[in-house]
Amino acid sequence: MNDKTLLDLFVDGARKGWTVGINSILPNLVMAFALMQILTITGAMKLIGLIFGPMMGVFGLPGEAVTVLLTSWLSMAGGVGVAASLHSQSLLDSTQISILMPAIYLMGAQVQYMGRLLGVSATPKRWWPLLFANSIITAVISMVIMRAFV
Numbered sequence: 001m002n003d004k005t006l007l008d009l010f011v012d013g014a015r016k017g018w019t020v021g022i023n024s025i026l027p028n029l030v031m032a033f034a035l036m037q038i039l040t041i042t043g044a045m046k047l048i049g050l051i052f053g054p055m056m057g058v059f060g061l062p063g064e065a066v067t068v069l070l071t072s073w074l075s076m077a078g079g080v081g082v083a084a085s086l087h088s089q090s091l092l093d094s095t096q097i098s099i100l101m102p103a104i105y106l107m108g109a110q111v112q113y114m115g116r117l118l119g120v121s122a123t124p125k126r127w128w129p130l131l132f133a134n135s136i137i138t139a140v141i142s143m144v145i146m147r148a149f150v
Contacts (some may be wrong), residue, residue, distance in 0.1 A: 028075040028076075029077050031078055032071055032078040032082045032085065036089075037085075045064055048064055048066065049062055059099055059143040059144065059147050060096065061100070062096070064086060067086070068086065069103060069104075072108045072109070073108070073109075073110055075108070079104040080104060083101075103139035104139075106139040107136050114128065118131070
């Protein structure tokens with residue numbers, strides 16, 4: 001029988017949440033903001049915007065928005081951080097972030113999950129590309145749908 005009170009359970013959950021936030025989410029956000037600063041200072045962000053402008057324009061997004069998707073593929077928190085950074089630079093508005101959000105969560109952190117889930121679950125490696133493609137395709141579909149409704 002568990003002798004913990006509701007308050008004890010809440011405090012335990014808050015401690016675990018704090019640990020996840022400090023050890024997992026915060027480093028990814030800091031990495032995302034640092035990456036955005038490096039890309040901006042070096043002028044690479046403008047080049048990215050030019051190269052990916054036509055492709056991202058299909059979704060009503062500037063070319064720079066591809067950095068949100070690429071970063072979120074590594075880390076969902078990083079993708080959110082990049083989106084926030086682009087918003088603070090007035091490169092993305094709230095409608096454009098709304099278009100990107102489902103895609104961030106549908107394909108987010110695949111690189112991390114490759115080791116954490118697929119490797120541990122003994123999923124045959126021949127299926128990994130299909131699993132990745134499925135997430136990316138559903139993310140693209142979500143951006144098309146969001147573009148139609150926002």
